[in-house]
Amino acid sequence: MYIMQLSSNIDILLEAIKDSGLDVEHDVFASNLTTYRIGGKLDNLVNLNTMADVKNLSNCLSQSHMKLAKDDIFILGNGSNVIVADSGFRGIVFKFGGELADIIDVNEDQSVNVGAGMLLPKFARKLYVENLTSCEFYVGIPGSVGGAVAMNAGGHGKQTSDVLVSALSLNLGT
Numbered sequence: 001m002y003i004m005q006l007s008s009n010i011d012i013l014l015e016a017i018k019d020s021g022l023d024v025e026h027d028v029f030a031s032n033l034t035t036y037r038i039g040g041k042l043d044n045l046v047n048l049n050t051m052a053d054v055k056n057l058s059n060c061l062s063q064s065h066m067k068l069a070k071d072d073i074f075i076l077g078n079g080s081n082v083i084v085a086d087s088g089f090r091g092i093v094f095k096f097g098g099e100l101a102d103i104i105d106v107n108e109d110q111s112v113n114v115g116a117g118m119l120l121p122k123f124a125r126k127l128y129v130e131n132l133t134s135c136e137f138y139v140g141i142p143g144s145v146g147g148a149v150a151m152n153a154g155g156h157g158k159q160t161s162d163v164l165v166s167a168l169s170l171n172l173g174t
Helices: 009-019 051-064 122-131 136-140 145-151
Strands: 023-029 041-048 072-074 087-097 103-106 110-113
Touching: 009 023, 009 051, 009 103, 041 051, 041 122, 087 103, 122 136, 122 145
Parallel strands: 041 087, 072 087
Antiparallel strands: 023 041, 103 110
16 A cells, blocks of 8 residues: 655645636546546646646745645646556646647747647647648657657657757746
8 A cells, every 4th residue: 555645735735726716626537537548536637728727827836835745746648658546646636738738829930839738649730731840750659748848759760859949837846
């Protein structure tokens, strides 16, 4: 049996998150969010669907001046390399969706602003339809853009660092 001691800050942060208007779900089955379709309940799932949501979360963290333990939080992408224990996850899981799971805009220089939650195969196909090349290698990778950036995903001789121009990140205080 594995027992986790959560930071007492987690309850305080959850209240601040709820008060800020962010979408918080409780007791969500991880099996519905991972490609292996197994796993217990996630106690707290925060859906980040817009940049305004991300800014609200950032404000909650900065105003509360709290530091979370690494075991208290998890950022879930497509769930393609994730197995959640049957006992679940007691902390806070952050998941990108909505407009943060799509192409946000295409710039004049042919660079693309894309949300962390966008699935890599969908991203590769959308770029191809727009005659934007260099990301075709993503078509067979079952992850998300955020995960690709975090782990430098690649295939067929190319990797994320070959195409990444910049990334906006959020310090969760861990």
